[in-house]
Amino acid sequence: MKKITLYIAISLDGFIARKDGRIDWLSPFENSEEDYGYKEFYKNVDTVIMGNKTYKQTLSFSEFPFKDKKCYVFTRDKKKTKDENAIFVNKKTKNFIKKLDKEDKNMWLVGGASIVKEFLKLDLIDEFIISVIPILLGDGIRLFNGKLNEKILRLIDIKSFDSGLAQIYYKRIR
Numbered sequence: 001m002k003k004i005t006l007y008i009a010i011s012l013d014g015f016i017a018r019k020d021g022r023i024d025w026l027s028p029f030e031n032s033e034e035d036y037g038y039k040e041f042y043k044n045v046d047t048v049i050m051g052n053k054t055y056k057q058t059l060s061f062s063e064f065p066f067k068d069k070k071c072y073v074f075t076r077d078k079k080k081t082k083d084e085n086a087i088f089v090n091k092k093t094k095n096f097i098k099k100l101d102k103e104d105k106n107m108w109l110v111g112g113a114s115i116v117k118e119f120l121k122l123d124l125i126d127e128f129i130i131s132v133i134p135i136l137l138g139d140g141i142r143l144f145n146g147k148l149n150e151k152i153l154r155l156i157d158i159k160s161f162d163s164g165l166a167q168i169y170y171k172r173i174r
Contacts, residue, residue, distance in 0.1 A: 002100065004049070004107045005127040006116060007041055008143065012132055015140035016111060021057060025135055034161055036131055045069060047104040051115035052077070055086060070104065072096075074115050094122045113141050120148050126172050128153065134164035 009026055010016055017023050029036075048066045050058075052075040058065060064085045071086040080088040089096055100107075109119055119125050130143075153170035160166050 002097070002105055002107065003126045004097070004109055004119065004124050005041075005045075005129060006109045006119075006125050007129040008109075008111055008116075009131040009133055010143050011135050011137045011140070013136045013138065014142050014144065015137045016113060016143045017141040018137065019140050021053065021141065023057070025137065026133065029133060029163055029165055034163060034165075036161060036165060036167055037129075037159070041108075041129065045106050045108045047072065047100070047107040048110055049074070049107055049115070050110040051075075051112045052088075054110055054112040054115075059085075074118075093118050094124065097124055113143060113145055116143065117146060117148070120144075120151070123149075123151070123172075123174075127156075128168075128170040128172075130168050130170075132166045132168065134166075 008016060009029075011025065018025070046069065048069045048071045050071070050073055052073055055073040055075075067085065072089050073080075073086045074089050074093065076090060077088070078090050080090070082088060109116065109125060116125075152173045154173050155168070156171055157169040158166065159169075
């Protein structure tokens, strides 16, 4: 059974990035000794899914962070097919997800906002693990933006950390 999990960090006021796409405000929390359950989560991920803007941002890191996983990047560029890090997808989202291999069981929807909105619209997200960072950005790229259909979620867990970060874990009720 395929499971798609949105595992993402947001500011307290609901932004995943600054208006220009920068995520520098996450740095103080990434460098702490606490990994917020990331290693355990990542160990169980088979496949990573993201949008093209998010992919371009990962290329600015010192090393591509998902080299050991199958990685799909959704893009509108029909010329892109794959590179050393990812397979590019320019097909209809729902059809593509249905046709994924059987080994693609635990999928991580990394971001960004456009692909999250598309997956929400198609009701493809099974779990939401959202780390709320104790910062108010005031402006930026919202995680949930625009009109969405109502979704009912069940709270599974809430964790708080000494850094002030709160992590909320929900499952989609169908």
